[in-house]
Amino acid sequence: MNLLLKLATCNQQSSIKITGSKSETNRLLLLQSLYPNLILENTSNSDDSEVMTKALLSNDSVIDIHHAGTAMRFLTAFFAIQENREVVLTGSSRMKERPIKILVDALRQLGAEINYEENEGFPPIKIKGKKVTQNKVSLPANVSSQYISALLLIAPKLENGLELTLQGEITSVPYIKMTLAMLNEIGVETSFENNKIIVKPQPQKPKPQTLSVESDWSSASYFYSIVALSEIGTQITLSSYKKDSLQGDSVLADIYKDFGVETTYENNKIQLRKGNNYQLSTINCQLNSSPDIAQTIAVTCFGLGLGCHLTGLHTLKIKETDRLLALKTELEKLGASVTISDESLTLEASSKINANIRIETYQDHRMAMAFAPLALNTNIIIEEAEVVSKSYPTFWEDLKCIGFNISEL
Incomplete structure (x- = not known):
């Protein structure tokens, strides 16, 4: 048109x-999947948020997120910790040109099992979900803050939480702080000092609450x-x-x-x-x-x-x-x-x-x-x-x- x-x-x-903000909505949708007693208001009506919602509810073995870059990054981390679940994440031709290696390497450091289906470092990727017990990881921080947020969002569900060391100049600090603020809002303990972020594990469900985007x-x-x-x-x-x-x-x-x-x-x-x-x-x-x-x-x-x-x-x-x-x-x-x-x-x-x-x-x-x-x-x-x-x-x-x-x- x-x-x-x-x-x-x-x-x-x-x-x-x-x-509602697409950035806030997609973070909260993932947290809602991890902690189902969260209720969301004023969520985004964007394609990206609809794709994120469908993917989180899907039982399919292949999930196509089309052009949704945020969904690709967040869902890579999400499915990495879904025990006994195996999925292939794919997307549009442009999505297959957008790098994912930094995030995949970080998740592999934690013990995740992820393999490339076509080109090394790019989607589509096959993820075999498993229990992740490692809690220390480092990654370059000057490429995309979404890699960092993806790790932070799953961190409270990791058995030992997460200690994340950021290397180099940190890109888009407000988006990292947004993610941490949302974790804090549901009761997760975090700290962000210099180049190190710590997220404490949160094995229990947070209290039921409504979050407005x-x-x-x-x-x-x-x-x-x-x-x-x-x-x-x-x-x-x-x-x-x-x-x-x-x-x-x-x-x-x-x-x-x-x-x-x-x-x-x-x-x-x-x-x-x-x-x-x-x-x-x-x-x-x-x-x-x-x-x-x-x-x-x-x-x-x-x-x-x-x-x-x-x-x-x-x-x-x-x-x-x-x-x-x-x-x-x-x-x-x-x-x-x-x-x-x-x-x-x-x-x-x-x-x-x-x-x-x-x-x-x-x-x-x-x-x-x-x-x-x-x-x-x-x-x-x-x-x-x-x-x-x-x-x-x-x-x-x-x-x-x-x-x-x-x-x-």
Whole structure:
């Protein structure tokens, strides 16, 4: 499905309800499978979370998680400790190109039995679940925090808990802290000092409790971009959000001050408002802890005619696509001048935006959503727009609600 987004004006006042965070939901779904007396509210309606739910309930010997990278990492750890269970985890052609070796090596250090079905270091993998008694493991921490979170989530079910040593610079610390906070919430004892994380075993079921998932900050980023590109005075209210969020992408509230977007917290909601105080120069952001918002920020800068220098982006090369290369390619179609390295993107300031450009999405939901706000500047075509269902199935309907003119080609 290709969509034409015609030059639009955002409604001066709009309200949107965004479903629960995919990151929080997938962690809690795994914990709920380990401790069934947990009840979850406001869970994500994303494809990734649906895939995770189905996989955890499945009795099949082959489980296909399609494009869901989080599910691949978390389920690898989960099935490794399911005694007397044997499964093959597989996925899309792109998933078979996404590395899993660091996590598999760590699980093997603990005693897990995992083998590669096709290419060494990549899915599909065969997992023979067994009782794991080893409790000390180390792994490189500068590739993906999801490897670390996968180990932490199963740690309380290990007979002797887990002592995890992280080697090198730690990527996406907020996501690790999110995982630990969720373990703490269900009564698991943890510590995180310097490069060592300890999780105590929790053989007993935690007390029955209801856990509410905060709405997704990554999804909120596209509305920050829309407000930034809109007229002064434009307001969008989003729910359900809190100021003390566990999500690393909540840094949006600070970053977008430079674009003139003011964030007000009230009654479990955030109100975004375009003010007249904003920085008209090059935007510099270190996004090591929140790389998923890099595409949104780069497109916002381009739409405002600003330059930007974004760093800490080394994990973007192993996402749904090589996001750095994809961003460079699509922005340059629109008239931008972009340079990239293995971990950075630099955009030159420019007031020129080419019209009626077709944006390729590369099977990446964030490419589709990050470029959509440019419809406030010019007509734009989003190819394979249905890819947004991976994290935000109602995205296009929500854009129509706030005034976007969208039609199918």
